[in-house]
Amino acid sequence: MLHDRRRLAVSFAGGAYLLLVGGLIAHNIADIGGSEAVRALLLDYAYWPRLTVSLLAGAALGLAGVLMQQVLQNPLAAPETLGVNAGAHLALTIGLLAAPALHAAHPELLAIAGAFAAWGLIAAVGWRWRADPTTLILCGFVVSFALGSISSLLMLLNQQYLASMFIWGAGSLVEDGWSGVEQLALRVATGAIATMALARPLLILGFGDQQAKSLGLTTLLKPLLVAIAVLLSASVAAAVGIIGFVGLAAPHLARVLGAEKLGERLVAAPLAGAALVLMVDQLIQLLPPDQAADLPTGAVTALIGAPMLIFLLRRVPRLMLKTDGGLVASLGTGGARRPALVLAGLAIALALALALAFLVGRAPDGFGFYSEAFPWRLPRVVAACGAGLGLGVAGCLVQRLFANPMASPEILGIGGGVAMGLIAVLLLFADAGAELQLVGATVGALVVTGAILLLGLDSGFTPERLLLTGIAITALLDASSLLFLALGDPRSGQVLAWLSGSTYWVELDFAVLVLGAGIAGLLLAALAGRWLEILPLGAGMATNLGVPLHAARLTVLVLAAVTTAAAALIVGPMSFVGLLAPHLAGLIELRRARPQLFGAAMIGSALVVFADWMGRVVFAPTELPAGVLSVLIGSVAVMGVAMGRRKTS
Amino acid sequence: MIATLLAFLLALLPVPPAADEAVPSHAERVATIDWGTAETLLALGITPLGLAETAGYRDWVGSPALPANVAEIGLRATPSLEYLAALKPDVILSTPQFTAIEPVLGKIAPVISLATFTNDLEPYRHAQENAMRLGAVLGREQAAADLIAATDGKIATLRDAIGTAQTKPVLVLYFQDDRHAWVFCRGSLFDDVLKRAGLANAWTSDGNFWGFADAGVDQLFAIRDAALLVIEPVPPAVRAKLAARDGLLGQLPVFAPGNHAILESVWGFGGLPSAGRFADLLLKHTRLFERGHAS
Numbered sequence: 001m002l003h004d005r006r007r008l009a010v011s012f013a014g015g016a017y018l019l020l021v022g023g024l025i026a027h028n029i030a031d032i033g034g035s036e037a038v039r040a041l042l043l044d045y046a047y048w049p050r051l052t053v054s055l056l057a058g059a060a061l062g063l064a065g066v067l068m069q070q071v072l073q074n075p076l077a078a079p080e081t082l083g084v085n086a087g088a089h090l091a092l093t094i095g096l097l098a099a100p101a102l103h104a105a106h107p108e109l110l111a112i113a114g115a116f117a118a119w120g121l122i123a124a125v126g127w128r129w130r131a132d133p134t135t136l137i138l139c140g141f142v143v144s145f146a147l148g149s150i151s152s153l154l155m156l157l158n159q160q161y162l163a164s165m166f167i168w169g170a171g172s173l174v175e176d177g178w179s180g181v182e183q184l185a186l187r188v189a190t191g192a193i194a195t196m197a198l199a200r201p202l203l204i205l206g207f208g209d210q211q212a213k214s215l216g217l218t219t220l221l222k223p224l225l226v227a228i229a230v231l232l233s234a235s236v237a238a239a240v241g242i243i244g245f246v247g248l249a250a251p252h253l254a255r256v257l258g259a260e261k262l263g264e265r266l267v268a269a270p271l272a273g274a275a276l277v278l279m280v281d282q283l284i285q286l287l288p289p290d291q292a293a294d295l296p297t298g299a300v301t302a303l304i305g306a307p308m309l310i311f312l313l314r315r316v317p318r319l320m321l322k323t324d325g326g327l328v329a330s331l332g333t334g335g336a337r338r339p340a341l342v343l344a345g346l347a348i349a350l351a352l353a354l355a356l357a358f359l360v361g362r363a364p365d366g367f368g369f370y371s372e373a374f375p376w377r378l379p380r381v382v383a384a385c386g387a388g389l390g391l392g393v394a395g396c397l398v399q400r401l402f403a404n405p406m407a408s409p410e411i412l413g414i415g416g417g418v419a420m421g422l423i424a425v426l427l428l429f430a431d432a433g434a435e436l437q438l439v440g441a442t443v444g445a446l447v448v449t450g451a452i453l454l455l456g457l458d459s460g461f462t463p464e465r466l467l468l469t470g471i472a473i474t475a476l477l478d479a480s481s482l483l484f485l486a487l488g489d490p491r492s493g494q495v496l497a498w499l500s501g502s503t504y505w506v507e508l509d510f511a512v513l514v515l516g517a518g519i520a521g522l523l524l525a526a527l528a529g530r531w532l533e534i535l536p537l538g539a540g541m542a543t544n545l546g547v548p549l550h551a552a553r554l555t556v557l558v559l560a561a562v563t564t565a566a567a568a569l570i571v572g573p574m575s576f577v578g579l580l581a582p583h584l585a586g587l588i589e590l591r592r593a594r595p596q597l598f599g600a601a602m603i604g605s606a607l608v609v610f611a612d613w614m615g616r617v618v619f620a621p622t623e624l625p626a627g628v629l630s631v632l633i634g635s636v637a638v639m640g641v642a643m644g645r646r647k648t649s
Numbered sequence: 650m651i652a653t654l655l656a657f658l659l660a661l662l663p664v665p666p667a668a669d670e671a672v673p674s675h676a677e678r679v680a681t682i683d684w685g686t687a688e689t690l691l692a693l694g695i696t697p698l699g700l701a702e703t704a705g706y707r708d709w710v711g712s713p714a715l716p717a718n719v720a721e722i723g724l725r726a727t728p729s730l731e732y733l734a735a736l737k738p739d740v741i742l743s744t745p746q747f748t749a750i751e752p753v754l755g756k757i758a759p760v761i762s763l764a765t766f767t768n769d770l771e772p773y774r775h776a777q778e779n780a781m782r783l784g785a786v787l788g789r790e791q792a793a794a795d796l797i798a799a800t801d802g803k804i805a806t807l808r809d810a811i812g813t814a815q816t817k818p819v820l821v822l823y824f825q826d827d828r829h830a831w832v833f834c835r836g837s838l839f840d841d842v843l844k845r846a847g848l849a850n851a852w853t854s855d856g857n858f859w860g861f862a863d864a865g866v867d868q869l870f871a872i873r874d875a876a877l878l879v880i881e882p883v884p885p886a887v888r889a890k891l892a893a894r895d896g897l898l899g900q901l902p903v904f905a906p907g908n909h910a911i912l913e914s915v916w917g918f919g920g921l922p923s924a925g926r927f928a929d930l931l932l933k934h935t936r937l938f939e940r941g942h943a944s
Binding site for chain 1: 709722724731734753756864870886890896898900
């Protein structure tokens with residue numbers, strides 16, 4: 001009965017879709033103007049190749065998504081979450097700068113090499129946790145943003161030379177002739193045939209590793225299947241750029257439409273992906289041509305796909321992620337016997353970093369004090385100190401809330417909200433000053449925090465729901481900043497500088513405000529020390545120990561959100577200081593809630609202050625933003641920590 | 650609605666006072682973060698002490714040539730304060746796109762913000778005003794008047810060369826890759842030059858406040874009766890398609906033989922010198938615009 005009703009709903013939706021898209025196609029074809037000969041040319045060289053490419057790209061991404069999700073037994077696995085896009089992006093950027101001839105002739109080689117390198121890195125870091133889907137995705141996030149930070153650094157330094165990378169990054173489906181279609185079709189067909197040949201073993205993989213082994217599947221099979229998926233998505237990336245969120249959403253869409261069995265999903269997901277990209281692309285072509293050119297399809301699919309994913313995931317009951325893993329190494333109950341001594345040592349280290357950053361500068365005649373620069377450096381040092389402190393605190397809070405060693409405030413997407421607010425202000429006003437940019441950034445942070453709270457209230461703040469929301473919001477940010485950059489706005493340099501986290505423009509009163517917010521956050525968090533001690537033990541244990549679970553989670557989340565928002569205004573939406581600082585505190589045996597909070601706050605501070613100073617002096621006069629250096633330092637260290645833990649346990 | 654509200658809020662924000670009074674009369678020591686301002690300074694006979702992204706200026710603006718002794722001061726968005734201070738400038742020149750960092754720069758020297766590209770889409774007039782303002786601040790009134798007259802003169806020469814001939818509209822663009830271009834429209838320096846020379850821009854819809862619009866190659870196809878000017882650098886893939894007359898790009902009506910020209914690199918986001926240079930380049934291709942010449 002229920003099945004029948006669903007079938008009816010699905011066929012109704014399918015019919016509506018066909019009518020809608022058929023109408024769109026008819027309208028868009030009729031809209032092509034000119035003489036008969038001109039229309040024929042435009043149809044043959046532009047319209048039909050574009051339509052075909054949209055279908056191929058969507059199908060390839062859908063297939064890649066199913067493969068990744070099935071092989072890794074991970075509902076969140078997709079080209080965008082497993083670093084494929086970030087790797088392809090970085091490789092193409094480097095190629096465009098270092099080997100333009102190769103980039104022009106064989107972009108697909110660069111994209112494929114980059115995608116495999118990134119996936120390899122993620123697999124190496126996250127393989128130990130392949131049984132824990134959330135952590136693998138978090139590894140994917142860390143690696144993606146590490147690679148992304150290198151890309152944005154290159155863009156920052158070579159903005160004028162990389163304008164075409166902005167278009168690529170936003171995924172434009174504009175085609176000229178059939179050569180792109182032919183190449184992509186060849187690769188997609190190869191991938192599809194290989195998948196068909198391996199469909200049976202693929203099914204067996206779903207039963208788990210033990211079963212697969214006893215049925216005689218070789219260990220090579222998994223890497224081979226993932227390789228097909230990586231190849232498929234890298235081919236799309238090389239052909240048309242980043243088509244956001246299709247690889248992730250299409251398999252879930254297929255599931256919602258009733259494709260329960262793997263065999264069905266292997267067909268339905270590519271179809272869903274193709275249908276999705278086709279519809280978005282045809283809708284965009286409805287716009288007057290000059291506006292349509294400003295809207296790259298890939299960024300729009302991400303804008304649509306991200307909220308859609310949140311919606312879909314709420315309807316898929318079996319999608320439960322195992323995150324309530326209990327104790328993690330950095331959250332132990334043991335720890336240093338004399339935390340006060342360790343904290344005193346940290347305070348000295350922080351003082352040294354502050355002194356270095358404040359006193360030492362670099363001018364044309366070398367390193368020196370340049371005391372006339374003290375007043376200019378002071379706001380930057382204070383701001384960096386406050387931002388690092390806030391992120392360290394927020395990192396501790398989020399890690400304990402999620403009971404996951406790879407969780408961090410960056411992943412909640414609050415920084416993303418800050419960035420979207422800033423971009424909105426820059427789009428609305430040609431010459432927005434610092435005040436107005438601040439207004440936009442703060443509003444953005446508040447909107448995202450509100451959204452997290454609303455979604456959280458609805459689902460009882462389960463960590464996995466928050467994590468998904470964070471991933472979706474981060475994807476939204478990516479899409480909106482890509483759109484902004486693809487508009488070719490010459491202010492993109494300024495936005496890139498901010499997104500990468502520069503303390504350059506900070507005024508002293510604002511810096512003091514951020515530092516104050518960080519310290520207030522630290523003290524409030526310390527007051528909630530008992531909750532923070534108990535939350536990582538898991539929901540059951542926390543309830544038994546009399547912790548009001550909802551109230552505690554809500555409090556910790558709001559506190560983390562506000563401290564992150566203040567800090568993100570300084571160091572940008574992504575810094576990974578919030579991820580790294582609690583880990584380092586754990587490494588030096590600060591594992592109980594309060595000592596870890598204070599330790600992480602000081603470590604975070606010292607880290608951002610040092611990164612900011614490095615950014616100012618290393619390539620002077622060219623300044624590297626503190627945020628980007630923090631991501632580099634932070635992500636490398638996090639990968640090191642994660643790999644190191646593989647040996648110890 | 651929201652934009653109006655925000656504009657209202659913006660109007661409430663304090664407006665920084667004009668910095669001209671704080672600048673010593675006949676300032677000589679000037680640093681700038683904007684390439685367009687740098688070329689105007691050079692045209693006024695003033696060598697800036699420091700400029701942001703000097704390598705980029707040499708690649709993208711090129712002319713007037715930047716003397717080797719101009720100091721690099723870092724990225725346009727975040728010039729190094731220590732390096733700027735070491736130059737001991739009397740004044741730092743900025744544009745509204747860098748308002749966010751002007752308070753920071755102001756700690757070193759008075760900042761003058763020179764707007765060329767704004768929402769009123771009149772860059773040429775603003776470029777003239779900026780030249781005058783720089784001339785007044787830096788004691789080069791005569792040089793500024795000469796620059797304005799010389800640039801007007803170049804455009805007048807172009808207009809005279811075209812004369813009374815029937816002309817085609819002109820399409821001016823940078824290719825991003827072989828499928829996308831930035832087309833210069835109302836609000837661009839190039840459009841203002843075309844207008845003043847009596848030529849029509851073939852791209853009639855509006856773009857952004859920098860005066861350009863993104864266009865896919867299929868949109869370019871819709872433009873038929875126009876002469877095309879492609880500005881260097883031209884991506885290799887575009888050259889290949891053009892040579893083979895391959896794809897839509899190679900068959901663009903505006904690419905018809907004798908109907909298009911590839912112009913030497915000229916900076917679309919500069920000041921009067923770039924405008925003059927663009928007029929000079931157009932002068933070499935006046936035959937393209939004459940109706941009935943091609944095809």
